[in-house]
Amino acid sequence: MSFCGSLARIGRVLAVLLLLAAPAAAEKPDVLFIAIDDLNDWTGCLGGHPQASTPHLDRLVSRGTLFTNAQCAAPACNPSRAALMSGLRPFTTGVYLNSQPYGEPLRNVTTLNRYLIRQGYEVIGGGKIYHGGGGLAKENQADWHEYFDRGGDPHPPVKSVSGLNMAHFDWGPLDAPDEEMGDYRLVSWASEQLQRKHDKPLFLAVGFVKPHLPWYAPRKYFDMFPLDSIVLPKVKPDDLDDVPAAGAKMARPEGDHAAVLAHNQWKQAVQGYLATIKFLDEQIGRLADAVDRSGRADDLVIVLWSDHGWHLGEKQHWRKFALWEEATRAPLAFIAPGVTKPGSQCDAPVDFMSIYPTLIDLIGLGIPGHIEGPSLRPLLENPQVPWDRGAITTHGRGNHGVRDRQWRYIRYADGSEELYDHHQDPYEWKNLAGLTRFDAVKQRLAGMLPEQEAEDAPKGREKAEGVKPRAKKGKKTSVPAGGAQ
Ligand SMILES: [Ca+2]
Ligand SMILES: [Ca+2]
Numbered sequence: 001m002s003f004c005g006s007l008a009r010i011g012r013v014l015a016v017l018l019l020l021a022a023p024a025a026a027e028k029p030d031v032l033f034i035a036i037d038d039l040n041d042w043t044g045c046l047g048g049h050p051q052a053s054t055p056h057l058d059r060l061v062s063r064g065t066l067f068t069n070a071q072c073a074a075p076a077c078n079p080s081r082a083a084l085m086s087g088l089r090p091f092t093t094g095v096y097l098n099s100q101p102y103g104e105p106l107r108n109v110t111t112l113n114r115y116l117i118r119q120g121y122e123v124i125g126g127g128k129i130y131h132g133g134g135g136l137a138k139e140n141q142a143d144w145h146e147y148f149d150r151g152g153d154p155h156p157p158v159k160s161v162s163g164l165n166m167a168h169f170d171w172g173p174l175d176a177p178d179e180e181m182g183d184y185r186l187v188s189w190a191s192e193q194l195q196r197k198h199d200k201p202l203f204l205a206v207g208f209v210k211p212h213l214p215w216y217a218p219r220k221y222f223d224m225f226p227l228d229s230i231v232l233p234k235v236k237p238d239d240l241d242d243v244p245a246a247g248a249k250m251a252r253p254e255g256d257h258a259a260v261l262a263h264n265q266w267k268q269a270v271q272g273y274l275a276t277i278k279f280l281d282e283q284i285g286r287l288a289d290a291v292d293r294s295g296r297a298d299d300l301v302i303v304l305w306s307d308h309g310w311h312l313g314e315k316q317h318w319r320k321f322a323l324w325e326e327a328t329r330a331p332l333a334f335i336a337p338g339v340t341k342p343g344s345q346c347d348a349p350v351d352f353m354s355i356y357p358t359l360i361d362l363i364g365l366g367i368p369g370h371i372e373g374p375s376l377r378p379l380l381e382n383p384q385v386p387w388d389r390g391a392i393t394t395h396g397r398g399n400h401g402v403r404d405r406q407w408r409y410i411r412y413a414d415g416s417e418e419l420y421d422h423h424q425d426p427y428e429w430k431n432l433a434g435l436t437r438f439d440a441v442k443q444r445l446a447g448m449l450p451e452q453e454a455e456d457a458p459k460g461r462e463k464a465e466g467v468k469p470r471a472k473k474g475k476k477t478s479v480p481a482g483g484a485q
Contacts, residue, residue, distance in 0.1 A: 028121070028201040028363050032194075032291065032302045034284075035129055035205065037077065037212040038320070040309035041329050042277055049270075050231055053224070053278055056285030057331070061304060064335030065344040065380050071351045071391035071403050072308040075320040075327040078102065078131035079394075080307040084352040085130060086111050087371035090394045091450045094457035097396060098131065101460035103140070110368050112356050113143035113203075119365055122200040124193060126150060127186045127207030148189045150182035150209065156216060162265045169256065169318075171215035171265075171272025173222040181218070183208050183283045191290035201363075206287060210280045215272030217279040225274045230267040232313065234427060239315050242431040244416030246399070250323070253316035260318065270312055301362050302335040305355060314427070323401035323410045324428055325420075328393040336362045339380050346383035349403045350376055351391035390448045397453055402445045409433075409445035417442065 041048030044058040045066055073083040074090050082095045082102035086109045090096045093105040110118075117123050126148030130140055141147070154176040159165070161172030178184045190206045210217070240248050251257075260266050291297050311317040311326045320327045332352070334340055339362060353373025360367050361375040378385045393401040398413025408428060410418040417433035419442055424430075432438050 028119075028365075029299045029301050030198075030202040030296055031116075031121075031204065031359060031363060032300055033125075033129075033203065033205040033359075034287070034302065034304040035081075035127070035207040036280065036304070036306035036331070037128055037207070037209050038308070038310055039211055039277065039280070039306035039331060040326060041331070042273065042310075043331055046329075046331060049233070049274070051225060051229070051274055053274070054281040054284075056281045056288060057304075060284060060288045060302070061331070061333035061335070062343050064302065064333055064340035064342065065346055065383060067332040067350050067376075067379075068345055068347045069349045069391065069403065069405070070305075070330060070332035071328045071349065071393050071401075072330055073352050073393060075308040075322060075393060075395050077128075077307055080352065081129065081131050082106060084305070084307075084355045085113070087353065087356045087368065087373065089353060089372050089392070089450075091397070091453040092372065094397075094454035096394065096456060099459045100457040101132070102130065102457075105457045110370065111140075111143060112359070113140070115360070115365075115368060116203045117143070117145070120200055121203045122198050123203045123205075124148075125205030125207065126189050127183070128209050129205045129207040148186065150186040150189075153182050153209075153216060154180050161216075162268060163263050164259050164265065166256070166259060168214040169259075170213070171269055171276075173219035173275070174216050176218055178218055178279070178282065181210075181279065181283075183210050183280065184286075187283045187286045187290070190287060191293075194290045194294040194296060208280055208283065210283075211273060211276035215269070215276040217272075217276045221275035221278045222271060224278055225271045227267055227271055230270050230274075232266055232270060235314050235316075236427070236429045239429055243315070243418060244412060244414075246412035246414055246416050247323070247410065247418060250321060250395070251315050251317040256318035257313060257316040260313065266313060273310070273312060298337055300335075300337070301359065302333075303355060303359055304331060304333045304335075305352060306330040307352075321395065323393055323395050323399060325403075325408060325422075328401060328403070334358060334362070334376070334380055336380060339377065344380075344383050346379050347405065348379055348383070348387040349389065349391040349405060350379070350387075351393065353392075390445060392448060397456055400449050402448050404445065407441055407445060409442055411446060411449065419445075 042052035043054040045061055072080045074080045076098050078098040079090045079095050083089055086106050095102050095105050113123050122145055124146040125144050127150045154174050156172050160170050162170050193204050240251055260269060308320045309327045309329050310320055314326050354376045357367045357371045357373055357375040361377045390402045390404045401410045406423050408420045418431045419433040419438055420428040
């Protein structure tokens, strides 16, 4: 036998020995990681709006445990996602805002992707998981074995359907079939991944971009919510009168809200959000069907989350970027066969720093030491188990909200405060922070806030949230078309 032949044989033997010595990665459950962009509590299961219709999402989360008081770590795409994917809070990394790229601050952090890759998972994703670059910024290309660019969405023939002329702050029906939507292609790709055999345990991340602005969806979804039937959110006209200046600045009533009123577009906007959510729900239904067809459902761990909430005129505010319930509360559900019980709901206050450790706990791996949130496994096993933690949201350095079962406490960088009693005031209309009889409550909640906060991470060249240029359809690339979503 030649020298080369011997080497090849030794190589084969070594490969077999290595295989035998490898941890039993193949026994680890597959994971379906479902991210949604900008979906607040306007779902059937969370009941945030009487007309919200999400039967597919409701049915999917009813296979496991839905958290009804889940709060984002930051009410903006980039910091929320950077925090929940890294296990480190905004005030630890300095990534507080959309304008602060996460690449450098997380360079040496064992993110969820990196940890699973090291543990022998096949880590693949599509759509929007991290912020920017269509979900795959150049900073984290090595963190995926494969990434699917869902491409862009169709645009109506006119630049601004609403007449507001405020870039992607717009809504209206599309004369296009579902198949032309990026999230439709995303589900088609994910379905193929679920049907395909994988040699390693699978981590499949599916990042829906809708219901992010613009609220353009096929016309049939708009027709389901006739304009004259639209119910506006419950608001108190003088709600901002007892909000400190720092909070009113976040609300910015002279901006979006004034424009919506001036163009008489409030109902149209609500219709647009409801229609876009309905389109999203159809895609979630297609994904759930693909799970069932794959034969994997019995040992597939599923987590579903949206990166933060959304205001549609409450406190004269639109979008996220604030510390009130509408901006911070979002869907979160885990489905873990053998752990969660179908139809469970948990009303304990939790935040998204728990997504990473809970997932790792559920698939039977050790939780990395740097992770800042607790695993929610005890609550998945028993939703009534005592839980005295608060859920913390940070928006910009020094501004925080804390939520427990009863209260929301907000403290801004200048020391001004808000306090709301959700038992009496679910819409957060009456700020109680000035009443001395609540000092002890405020003190207890303030005690959960950080004493040290990281300096701001460097700003990048983030554009204002804009319409993503229309990319080629359904193309698999390592570098997808750019555009800040
Ligand atoms: Ca978002
Ligand atoms: Ca108020």
